[in-house]
Amino acid sequence: MKRSDYIPKATIERLPLYYRCLEKISAYEEDEVVSSRELGERLGIPPTQVRKDLSYYGEFGRRGVGYHVEDLKKSLAKILGINKTWPAVLVGAGNLGRALVNYEGFQKMGLQITDVIDSDLDKIGNKVGDITVRSSKDLEEIVKTRQIKIGIIAVPASAAQDVTDLLIAAGIKSIWNFAPTRLVVPEGIIVRNEDLSVGITSLIYHLTWKNE
Amino acid sequence: MKRSDYIPKATIERLPLYYRCLEKISAYEEDEVVSSRELGERLGIPPTQVRKDLSYYGEFGRRGVGYHVEDLKKSLAKILGINKTWPAVLVGAGNLGRALVNYEGFQKMGLQITDVIDSDLDKIGNKVGDITVRSSKDLEEIVKTRQIKIGIIAVPASAAQDVTDLLIAAGIKSIWNFAPTRLVVPEGIIVRNEDLSVGITSLIYHLTWKNE
DNA sequence: TGGAGTTTGTGAAAGTAAGCATAAGGCTTC
DNA sequence: GAAGCCTTATGCTTACTTTCACAAACTCCA
Ligand SMILES: NC(=O)c1ccc[n+]([C@@H]2O[C@H](COP(=O)([O-])OP(=O)(O)OC[C@H]3O[C@@H](n4cnc5c(N)ncnc54)[C@H](O)[C@@H]3O)[C@@H](O)[C@H]2O)c1
Ligand SMILES: NC(=O)c1ccc[n+]([C@@H]2O[C@H](COP(=O)([O-])OP(=O)(O)OC[C@H]3O[C@@H](n4cnc5c(N)ncnc54)[C@H](O)[C@@H]3O)[C@@H](O)[C@H]2O)c1
Numbered sequence: 001m002k003r004s005d006y007i008p009k010a011t012i013e014r015l016p017l018y019y020r021c022l023e024k025i026s027a028y029e030e031d032e033v034v035s036s037r038e039l040g041e042r043l044g045i046p047p048t049q050v051r052k053d054l055s056y057y058g059e060f061g062r063r064g065v066g067y068h069v070e071d072l073k074k075s076l077a078k079i080l081g082i083n084k085t086w087p088a089v090l091v092g093a094g095n096l097g098r099a100l101v102n103y104e105g106f107q108k109m110g111l112q113i114t115d116v117i118d119s120d121l122d123k124i125g126n127k128v129g130d131i132t133v134r135s136s137k138d139l140e141e142i143v144k145t146r147q148i149k150i151g152i153i154a155v156p157a158s159a160a161q162d163v164t165d166l167l168i169a170a171g172i173k174s175i176w177n178f179a180p181t182r183l184v185v186p187e188g189i190i191v192r193n194e195d196l197s198v199g200i201t202s203l204i205y206h207l208t209w210k211n212e
Numbered sequence: 213m214k215r216s217d218y219i220p221k222a223t224i225e226r227l228p229l230y231y232r233c234l235e236k237i238s239a240y241e242e243d244e245v246v247s248s249r250e251l252g253e254r255l256g257i258p259p260t261q262v263r264k265d266l267s268y269y270g271e272f273g274r275r276g277v278g279y280h281v282e283d284l285k286k287s288l289a290k291i292l293g294i295n296k297t298w299p300a301v302l303v304g305a306g307n308l309g310r311a312l313v314n315y316e317g318f319q320k321m322g323l324q325i326t327d328v329i330d331s332d333l334d335k336i337g338n339k340v341g342d343i344t345v346r347s348s349k350d351l352e353e354i355v356k357t358r359q360i361k362i363g364i365i366a367v368p369a370s371a372a373q374d375v376t377d378l379l380i381a382a383g384i385k386s387i388w389n390f391a392p393t394r395l396v397v398p399e400g401i402i403v404r405n406e407d408l409s410v411g412i413t414s415l416i417y418h419l420t421w422k423n424e
Numbered sequence: 425t426g427g428a429g430t431t432t433g434t435g436a437a438a439g440t441a442a443g444c445a446t447a448a449g450g451c452t453t454c
Numbered sequence: 455g456a457a458g459c460c461t462t463a464t465g466c467t468t469a470c471t472t473t474c475a476c477a478a479a480c481t482c483c484a
Contacts, residue, residue, distance in 0.1 A: 080420070192411055
């Protein structure tokens with residue numbers, strides 16, 4: 001598959017939006033074809049941006065016509081790596097962890113949380129959804145047998161670095177981090193911070209300064 | 213307070229990180245002063261970036277010395293608008309909604325969820341944390357009496373636009389949206405989308421293409 | 425008091441990303 | 455089969471963001 005040498009980070013964050021939008025069209029509309037204009041309108045993105053984003057990966061459209069919904073959806077799934085299912089282990093069966101495990105929406109994006117770890121003895125053995133909570137001493141075996149590459153951190157910030165080190169020792173290659181702290185990881189490990197406080201704080205900022 | 217005409221979006225998203233880092237230093241370290249180098253190192257941000265970000269709002273440091281932790285923390289709180297508490301109403305007492313309500317960390321960033329709305333008759337009247345779930349017919353009264361400016365959407369995507377319209381009709385000025393859908397709002401209403409699927413998908417993308 | 429060593433604040437330069445303009449391809453109608 | 459109207463793909467321009475480089479200000483110590 002074609003892929004330009006340099007692709008803007010912002011482009012990569014828009015691809016999932018295109019994918020999800022195509023899924024919706026595919027499920028609820030009869031249109032076989034969609035234009036960059038329509039795709040853009042649904043998402044609040046200029047059509048030129050949609051086309052430029054896609055052009056980094058090849059030519060998916062037909063001039064004068066648009067993009068074939070199913071084809072583009074498949075292509076995007078392949079580009080994003082979500083044409084297969086990625087198993088993941090979640091650490092921290094608290095409020096947020098349980099919400100994440102029970103959310104079905106991630107499956108469509110290729111994520112399947114297969115295992116849950118917690119340090120609380122009262123939680124180990126309990127079920128979260130269909131998954132039995134296990135101790136971190138089982139981590140290495142879980143990661144090895146399922147060939148898990150993704151670890152999800154939903155523990156308090158104070159425990160996040162320790163959990164990170166355990167995950168990496170167990171063989172994980174990437175971390176989705178919900179704890180509000182910076183993780184130190186070896187070269188080659190991918191970290192994605194999902195910092196909800198930043199979201200609300202920037203909203204409050206805009207609210208504060210709106211009329212000045 | 214000084215504030216440059218144009219401030220990069222990325223700067224605004226880093227300010228909460230600086231603030232939280234200062235809070236941590238203030239709570240756990242004795243240092244009265246911190247340099248842009250140290251602040252940057254803790255957050256993985258270059259020191260020049262730290263200084264430039266702060267410089268949009270004034271001169272907070274002392275050359276040859278650094279930034280006074282408490283002073284900078286106060287200044288940032290004021291800049292971010294989190295030197296007061298913003299009441300908010302959350303709609304959707306499901307898995308995610310309950311996690312958000314029970315999370316204490318938002319208080320430190322100025323957010324207090326004071327009310328919870330759901331349409332499910334089995335949920336109305338129940339408690340989420342200390343808050344009794346109420347029906348959306350009470351929304352307007354809630355927003356008016358508490359002067360709430362922030363609405364939080366934690367309902368399924370299919371209901372998100374309806375809830376948005378209700379919130380705006382009730383007088384809300386900004387929306388923190390967790391539903392994976394674009395909301396259409398009138399001019400002047402601030403929307404912040406917190407799209408977790410984008411996060412995991414971009415992580416999977418990087419994992420997929422890492423060695424190419 | 426003065427010089428060496430720090431650290432900030434900020435214009436200028438470099439690096440990224442978005443938007444424009446236009447060429448090229450495609451469909452429809454007569 | 456040619457005119458007219460679409461829509462995509464992309465080089466170039468414009469806009470935004472980060473990084474660099476250095477003057478200015480402060481501390482410490484001899
Ligand atoms: N709940 C939210 O809405 C929310 C919002 C933003 C950020 N966060 C962040 O997400 C993380 C989890 O939040 P939460 O509200 O679910 O917290 P929580 O206290 O409800 O759950 C944390 C869980 O982690 C477990 N845990 C603690 N240390 C552990 C360790 N070393 N190994 C394994 N498990 C361990 C605890 O037993 C508990 O079950 C926190 O870092 C929090 O700051 C949560
Ligand atoms: N749970 C997660 O981890 C997660 C992750 C990413 C995104 N999301 C998004 O967050 C939203 C909520 O997810 P969830 O897992 O909590 O779902 P959920 O089904 O557990 O909860 C949804 C709640 O909204 C209520 N509701 C539905 N329609 C309503 C209406 N019109 N007015 C008021 N209340 C209404 C339902 O009664 C239910 O209590 C969804 O849009 C989901 O896509 C959730």
